[in-house]
Amino acid sequence: MSGRDPYEVLGVARTASQDDIRKAYRKLAKKYHPDLNPDDKKAEEQFKAVNQANDLLSDTEKRARFDRGEIDASGQERAPHGFGGGGFHGGGAGGGFNEENLNDLFGSMFGGFGGTRGRRSGPRQGADSSYALKVSFQDAVNGTTSRVSLPDGSTLDVKIPPGIEDGQVLRLRGKGNPGIQGGPDGDALITVTVLPDPTYTRDGVDLRETLPVDLKTAVLGGPIxxxxxxxxxxxxxxAGSDSGTVLRLRGKGVQAHGKREAGNLYVTLQVKIGKADAALEAFLRDWTPQA
Structure with a gap:
């Protein structure tokens, strides 16, 4: 079974860029993820289809072969044109093929028709495995190593790079299902969910937070x-800061990764008056604000 057209599964055009494919996959993988759709068989099947489509289209070599018709939607080799399920035509007396004709024609391709008559064999890559991983906001910002539990009871350590985004998929080469007849193992696809944080929000590589500051510090200035x-x-x-004043801490946002520099942390001040004492109340009674 060749499976559904991967472009249709991801809802992208055949001319879509790799970035378009990646964005479409992230959106759909999050929508149909088993953790968000417990006991939903349709969502589970759609999640598998989305992963299969992304596995093919995210690999530029596989995508090119699929576009040329060399492999089907599941990544399996297609039979050469004219030798598909519609039967063989032409050649030989009586308009048919005999076994000798077929062996001469396909001997080098299929290794003859003895034993595995008409079947193509050989090493094939194992299927990919899909997993879900939740990480805290701060681990997503700083980077960490998390551990995923596999169905067989073993574990897999996953390196989370600083700046990973919610819904992003990590591919671990060779960590999926075993290869067939000596072929390479499949890959492990890890869909990452970044948990929200009560203190910070993210804006690209920069972070933002709101911080209360007392009236005295806001008026006179000072360390916090x-x-x-x-x-x-x-x-x-x-000195003279007001609610809404934004201060910047360089390099305290999303941490550096590769050639990308660390982001900044922007702190918005929120002046808190608190309980006023008698001296402050007396001052305010006699104080005339400047126009």
């Missing part, structure tokens, strides 16, 4: 302690 994903740091609040 700021929580960041890599630890608490000291930051100076300029």
């Amino acid at each position: 302690m700021v929580p960041t994903p890599t630890g608490t740091v000291r930051m100076n609040v300029p």
